[in-house]
Amino acid sequence: MTEKTQSTHQDAEVHVVKPPVYLAIFFALLVLTALTTGISFIDLGVFNAVIALAIACLKASLVVLFFMHIHYSSRLLKLTVAAGLFTFMLLISLTMTDYISRAWGMF
Amino acid sequence: MSTIVSLPDQSTAKLPAKSYLNQEYGLKSWLLTGDHKRIAMLYLFSITFFFVIGGVLAGLIRLELLTPPADLMATDTYNKVFSMHGIIMIFLFLVPSVPATIGNFLIPLMVGARDLAFPKINLLSWYLYMGGGLLVLATMVLGGVDTGWTFTTPLSTHYLNTHVVTAAMGIFLAGFSSIFTGLNFIVTIHRMRCPGMTWFRLPLFVWGHYATSIIMILGTPVLAITLVLVALERTMNIGVFDPSKGGDPLLFQHLFWFYSHPAVYIMILPGMAVISEVISTFSRKRVFGYTAVAFSSVAIAVFGFLVWEHHMFIMGVSQYSALVFSLLTMLVAVPSAIKIFNWSMTLYKGSITFETPMLYAFGFIGLFTIGGLTGIFLATLGMDVHLTETYFIVAHFHFVMVGGMLMAYLAGVHFWWPKMTGRMYPEAISKTAAVITFIGFIVTFFPQFILGYLGMPRRYAAYPADFQVLNVFSTAGASILGIGYLLPMLYLPWSLKYGEIAGDNPWQATGLEWQIQSPPLTENFSEIPIMDHEAYDYEWLANKTHHEVQTVG
Ligand code: HEM
Numbered sequence: 337m338t339e340k341t342q343s344t345h346q347d348a349e350v351h352v353v354k355p356p357v358y359l360a361i362f363f364a365l366l367v368l369t370a371l372t373t374g375i376s377f378i379d380l381g382v383f384n385a386v387i388a389l390a391i392a393c394l395k396a397s398l399v400v401l402f403f404m405h406i407h408y409s410s411r412l413l414k415l416t417v418a419a420g421l422f423t424f425m426l427l428i429s430l431t432m433t434d435y436i437s438r439a440w441g442m443f
Numbered sequence: 444m445s446t447i448v449s450l451p452d453q454s455t456a457k458l459p460a461k462s463y464l465n466q467e468y469g470l471k472s473w474l475l476t477g478d479h480k481r482i483a484m485l486y487l488f489s490i491t492f493f494f495v496i497g498g499v500l501a502g503l504i505r506l507e508l509l510t511p512p513a514d515l516m517a518t519d520t521y522n523k524v525f526s527m528h529g530i531i532m533i534f535l536f537l538v539p540s541v542p543a544t545i546g547n548f549l550i551p552l553m554v555g556a557r558d559l560a561f562p563k564i565n566l567l568s569w570y571l572y573m574g575g576g577l578l579v580l581a582t583m584v585l586g587g588v589d590t591g592w593t594f595t596t597p598l599s600t601h602y603l604n605t606h607v608v609t610a611a612m613g614i615f616l617a618g619f620s621s622i623f624t625g626l627n628f629i630v631t632i633h634r635m636r637c638p639g640m641t642w643f644r645l646p647l648f649v650w651g652h653y654a655t656s657i658i659m660i661l662g663t664p665v666l667a668i669t670l671v672l673v674a675l676e677r678t679m680n681i682g683v684f685d686p687s688k689g690g691d692p693l694l695f696q697h698l699f700w701f702y703s704h705p706a707v708y709i710m711i712l713p714g715m716a717v718i719s720e721v722i723s724t725f726s727r728k729r730v731f732g733y734t735a736v737a738f739s740s741v742a743i744a745v746f747g748f749l750v751w752e753h754h755m756f757i758m759g760v761s762q763y764s765a766l767v768f769s770l771l772t773m774l775v776a777v778p779s780a781i782k783i784f785n786w787s788m789t790l791y792k793g794s795i796t797f798e799t800p801m802l803y804a805f806g807f808i809g810l811f812t813i814g815g816l817t818g819i820f821l822a823t824l825g826m827d828v829h830l831t832e833t834y835f836i837v838a839h840f841h842f843v844m845v846g847g848m849l850m851a852y853l854a855g856v857h858f859w860w861p862k863m864t865g866r867m868y869p870e871a872i873s874k875t876a877a878v879i880t881f882i883g884f885i886v887t888f889f890p891q892f893i894l895g896y897l898g899m900p901r902r903y904a905a906y907p908a909d910f911q912v913l914n915v916f917s918t919a920g921a922s923i924l925g926i927g928y929l930l931p932m933l934y935l936p937w938s939l940k941y942g943e944i945a946g947d948n949p950w951q952a953t954g955l956e957w958q959i960q961s962p963p964l965t966e967n968f969s970e971i972p973i974m975d976h977e978a979y980d981y982e983w984l985a986n987k988t989h990h991e992v993q994t995v996g
């Protein structure tokens with residue numbers, strides 16, 4: 337846990353994030369949005385989707401970590417977020433077992 | 444027959460002067476309440492309302508199927524009737540049934556807290572539920588929807604002109620209400636346990652609801668976004684599910700069942716949670732293998748996320764993937780079996796009595812076992828080709844959902860009714876109702892296994908004349924079942940005024956909720972309790988009663 341948490345009660349902890357941090361993150365999000373838009377004019381073949389998704393993930397992480405304060409939160413809350421990501425990973429990977437092998441032995 | 448029911452002397456007994464029911468009066472005091480017990484009551488009313496509508500629709504289905512030709516209604520009306528029946532029963536009755544009513548009422552009482560962690564979110568969840576319910580009613584009034592409760596693409600996106608979007612938005616809202624309920628439970632169970640209430644002293648009811656809440660929070664958002672995608676596909680042709688635009692209709696199935704299989708556990712875990720309490724109380728024994736039962740709930744919640752493709756075996760998914768999912772499905776039946784075995788072991792050498800909740804609980808155990816085992820049939824790849832989309836499936840899920848969850852819900856309502864209202868219902872009638880429900884259920888749904896095995900498909904208004912005898916059985920059974928459900932709707936309200944005064948602990952049960960007055964105070968406990976014994980400790984209860992008698996007398 338970070339040094340700045342003044343906890344009377346573990347979850348009621350208030351961590352005051354300074355406006356410059358918010359501004360920096362906001363700015364970073366804007367830059368990344370511009371980047372996504374810009375890069376969509378260049379054809380990178382299979383990497384079109386890969387890059388777009390990578391940037392989107394980075395942006396989502398910034399929002400979760402700073403705007404939603406997970407970076408400053410207790411381990412229990414971090415674990416909660418991890419549980420969500422884990423479930424999402426199950427959704428993607430087990431669905432992929434179908435898509436990857438659907439055509440096996442058919443052609 | 445022996446009984447453990449001990450009611451106070453009726454000539455002197457009175458309801459407590461102050462309770463959550465008479466703290467405040469007037470409609471506003473209910474509609475703006477933050478009290479988890481009052482919100483539970485709001486939910487109880489609303490889900491009963493939707494259960495009645497869903498039940499009438501079920502009656503229409505059975506009437507149509509009384510005779511082989513489609514003669515009672517047009518075939519597309521029939522499609523609408525069974526779709527609305529499924530949507531209402533699943534999303535507006537079964538999902539909130541036990542958690543939002545009994546769970547809402549009891550979780551704070553059982554962990555020794557004054558309310559849930561977020562009372563306002565709890566109230567908001569009821570309003571979202573009502574919003575969802577109204578949208579579903581609107582769908583029905585406007586002319587209905589005929590996709591089935593599964594919203595199968597491309598049928599739902601390209602081929603129908605019924606009210607798919609309205610219905611989907613209704614379910615979307617109801618989904619958020621269940622997310623909020625789950626959130627509230629998880630935070631309450633983590634943060635608000637009273638001193639001494641360690642995780643392994645929690646009643647198994649709480650463990651069951653903890654597991655359910657995990658599924659509600661992690662699964663429901665996927666359903667929400669899937670329905671939004673269906674709506675966008677319908678209105679704006681975005682093409683995620685449309686092969687002509689590079690989409691894949693099977694992707695919808697993956698997303699939908701990623702929620703809807705875990706959701707069947709939302710619809711059974713809280714029922715199992717009720718059964719643990721009832722079985723223990725009426726056999727006067729600690730639940731056998733407490734830890735195993737507790738962890739089997741969590742195991743069901745986690746492994747329930749790994750099996751969804753068993754709903755898609757014949758839809759053209761990869762055969763290799765299907766193999767894996769078939770195996771995983773069989774594994775997920777193990778924790779359910781653990782529970783059944785442990786309840787049976789609890790009964791073994793217990794001093795069993797047959798009060799109403801216990802009768803329903805016995806019904807649950809028998810019917811859920813049949814339902815679960817036929818699930819294994821369906822999980823077997825070869826069998827599934829023959830049985831899928833027939834009445835065999837219909838029988839399977841009605842055994843687990845109606846024979847399982849609905850029985851458990853009624854067990855729970857009868858078990859905690861004296862706590863919720865302070866009054867007892869007439870036991871002779873309620874026992875009769877329990878038996879009628881069981882008989883009606885078997886007569887209705889057992890023939891459907893045979894019908895399905897013989898090849899009668901589900902979701903058709905007409906069928907070959909050969910199948911009529913079994914269908915007549917099923918419709919006749921449905922009328923018996925209807926009486927079984929009607930009775931509680933009559934005698935429970937009756938008991939509110941005329942029932943005997945129940946006293947604090949009519950069943951001699953050990954839970955914290957039974958050690959306070961019935962109906963409880965708005966703040967539940969005048970002093971936060973200290974938990975100094977294990978759950979289901981009947982010796983502790985006996986000692987406590989003994990001391991009370993000595994100090995008072
Ligand atoms: C205990 C182990 C269980 C197993 C192994 C199991 C297995 C299955 C399988 C393989 C199917 C798909 C059949 C097909 O589409 O061909 C199925 C359908 C279904 N099951 Fe189960 N099941 C189990 C428990 C439950 C429970 C507890 C519930 C609900 C409370 C439930 C509700 C349903 C529903 C609603 C469907 C049909 C969905 C539809 O197509 O409309 N099942 N089950």
Ligand SMILES: [Cu+2]
Pocket residue numbers: 703704707750751753754
């Ligand atoms: Cu399933």
